[in-house]
Amino acid sequence: DAMVIQNPRYQVTQFGKPVTLSCSQTLNHNVMYWYQQKSSQAPKLLFHYYDKDFNNEADTPDNFQSRRPNTSFCFLDIRSPGLGDAAMYLCATSRDLPGVGPSEQYFGPGTRLTVT
C-alpha cells in the first residue's frame, strides 16, 4: 500500500544533542511537509518542499533544518534541541493541482520527540 512512513516513532534525546527524524513516501507526491504538533494544538507548519524547492515558514527557528535528497525521502534535523522542542513531529505529502493548489495531505504516523 502506498503510504507515508516515519522513523523512529519515538525518539528520546538529550538537551542540546542533535537529532534527525526521517520520512519516506511511496505516493510519489511532489510536495512534502514537516509539522510540529504540541498537545491540544493544531499542527504547526515548519517548512515544506515543492519538488526540490525549499519553503521555510517565517517563524520556524533556525534550530530546525530539513533535507530532501530525492522525491521519496525528507529529513528533519534539530541542531540543538531544547525542552520546548518536545512535541509530535508529523510528515505529510501532497501533490499540486494546477490552478487549484495543494491536494489533500497524507500524514505519516508521526515521531514523538522527548527532550531530557
Added chain:
Amino acid sequence: QKEVEQNSGPLSVPEGAIASLNCTYSDRGSQSFFWYRQYSGKSPELIMSIYSNGDKEDGRFTAQLNKASQYVSLLIRDSQPSDSATYLCAVNIGEGSQGNLIFGKGTKLSVKP
C-alpha cells in the same frame, strides 16, 4: 493573516445522534477544503475533501461548503463512540510552490454511549 476558525469544544453528543462541526475561513481565494480526524496521540487522518459549493456525502459523513459565506461544515450521522476524536478543518491557500494548507485548532468531539 489567513485563518481557519473552529469551535474548540468539547462537543458532546449521545450515541446515534448527528454531530455538527463548523469551520470558517478568511481567504476568499481558497478552493480546497478538508476534514481530518485525529485520535489522541495519533496523526491526522483524512476523512473528507470538498471543492465545490454544496454537499458531499461519504457514508455517515457529509461535508457542506458555502464559499460565499466562507463556511464549511462536517455532519456525522449516527454518531458512534469510536467517532470521539478531534476534528481538524484544513483550507488551502496559494498555488504552486507557495501552496499550503492552513489548519484550524480542531473541535474535540465526544460521543457518549
